[in-house]
Amino acid sequence: DQQVKQNSPSLSVQEGRISILNCDYTNSMFDYFLWYKKYPAEGPTFLISISSIKDKNEDGRFTVFLNKSAKHLSLHIVPSQPGDSAVYFCAASPSNDYKLSFGAGTTVTVRA
Amino acid sequence: GAVVSQHPSRVICKSGTSVKIECRSLDFQATTMFWYRQFPKKSLMLMATSNEGSKATYEQGVEKDKFLINHASLTLSTLTVTSAHPEDSSFYICSARYLTSGSRETQYFGPGTRLLVL
Numbered sequence: 001d002q003q004v005k006q007n008s009p010s011l012s013v014q015e016g017r018i019s020i021l022n023c024d025y026t027n028s029m030f031d032y033f034l035w036y037k038k039y040p041a042e043g044p045t046f047l048i049s050i051s052s053i054k055d056k057n058e059d060g061r062f063t064v065f066l067n068k069s070a071k072h073l074s075l076h077i078v079p080s081q082p083g084d085s086a087v088y089f090c091a092a093s094p095s096n097d098y099k100l101s102f103g104a105g106t107t108v109t110v111r112a
Numbered sequence: 113g114a115v116v117s118q119h120p121s122r123v124i125c126k127s128g129t130s131v132k133i134e135c136r137s138l139d140f141q142a143t144t145m146f147w148y149r150q151f152p153k154k155s156l157m158l159m160a161t162s163n164e165g166s167k168a169t170y171e172q173g174v175e176k177d178k179f180l181i182n183h184a185s186l187t188l189s190t191l192t193v194t195s196a197h198p199e200d201s202s203f204y205i206c207s208a209r210y211l212t213s214g215s216r217e218t219q220y221f222g223p224g225t226r227l228l229v230l
Contacts, residue, residue, distance in 0.1 A: 034218060043118070043205045043221035044156070089155065098144070098209060100219060104155045 003027045004092050006103035014111050019077040021106050023090030026071065030092040034100070035064060035075045038087045080110045114140050114210045118222035125196055126230055132192045133225045135206030141186035142208035146219065150203045162189040196229040
C-alpha cells in the first residue's frame with residue numbers, strides 16, 4: 001500500500017520558470033517530510049525537509065509547503081535551472097519511527 | 113552535508129555466487145543504516161534496517177538468509193547477497209541516519225551499487 005504518492009511521473013519546465021512538484025500522503029501519523037533529488041545511477045541527495053509544526057520551509061531556490069489538513073505537500077523550485085533535471089522523491093516518516101516511506105518519484109526536465 | 117560511500121559502484125557476477133556491498137559513513141557515526149533496493153523507474157524499497165551491534169530488522173517479504181546484513185562498526189554496514197540469481201539484479205542503495213542538534217534527523221544516501229547477475 002503506497003502511503004506516499006507522487007501522481008505526476010514527469011514534469012517539463014522551461015529554464016527560469018517555476019517547477020512545482022506535488023506529493024500526497026495517507027498516513028496521518030507522518031509528521032516529517034523530506035524531498036530528495038536523484039540523478040541516474042546515483043543515490044538520492046537530500047534537498048529540504050519540513051516538520052508538521054510548520055507549513056513552509058525555504059532554502060535558497062527550494063521551498064516546501066505543507067498542508068496537513070489536505071495531507072499534501074509540494075516542492076517549488078524557482079528559478080528552474082538545467083541542473084535541476086533529475087528525479088525528485090518525496091519521503092515521509094511518522095513521529096514514532098525513523099523509517100522513510102518514499103513516493104514513486106517525479107522526473108523533472110528543465111528545457112533551455 | 114554528511115557523506116556516505118558505497119563500494120563497489122558496479123558489480124557483475126555469475127549466478128550462484130555471493131556479493132558483498134559495503135556502506136560507509138565517512139564523516140559521522142551512524143548507529144543506524146538502511147538498505148534499499150530500486151527497480152527501474154520505481155521508488156526506493158526499504159529492505160532492512162541495520163543497527164550497529166545488533167541484528168538487522170528486515171521488511172516483510174525480504175529474505176534475511178538471502179540478504180545478510182552486518183553492522184560491525186559505527187561507520188560500516190555490509191549487505192551480502194548470497195547465492196545471487198538474475199532476479200537479484202538491481203540497484204542497491206544504502207543510507208545512514210544522521211542526527212543533528214536542534215532539528216529532526218534525516219538520512220544521507222550512498223551513491224548506490226548496480227548489481228548484475230548473469
